[in-house]
């Protein structure tokens with residue numbers, strides 16, 4: 001089973017996270033940030049993972065540490081659960097609409113951390129969620145999963161929809177890139193390691 005369980009405690013957050021890559025879309029997410037829970041839930045659903053997250057963070061400061069640290073823990077969990085990456089598809093490029101909004105996520109499970117994030121025109125808040133934290137989440141994920149991640153919100157009007165289309169694309173791309181293919185023998189790199 002490609003799964004990983006992580007407990008991570010700092011002075012800012014206390015996180016328990018359990019991930020199965022080959023899941024069914026089941027999730028139980030409690031970060032104390034409603035909109036972020038909504039995004040992690042649909043990421044899990046459309047990525048067909050199983051994910052449990054409990055984060056008790058310093059929300060009296062703001063949401064930054066909680067969102068960033070969940071990104072760190074989730075990235076670490078994917079990296080560990082994938083092991084040596086033998087037989088995986090590695091790449092995926094997925095475009096997903098959400099009503100009037102459209103986003104593309106291109107992912108390479110490369111062993112190298114890189115984020116390109118293009119999402120302009122987001123309103124500052126969705127509910128009480130600080131939308132600048134979307135980029136922080138993906139930076140933390142890419143750094144700790146060690147993946148190359150390009151995120152582009154192509155267009156949209158409603159900020160909730162725009163961010164939702166990003167997370168749905170991300171979940172779907174992560175599902176495809178992590179899938180094993182019978183045609184792929186060994187580690188999918190001409191260098192022999194990822």
Ligand SMILES: [Mn+2]
Nearest residue numbers: 038160161164
């Ligand atoms: Mn929604």
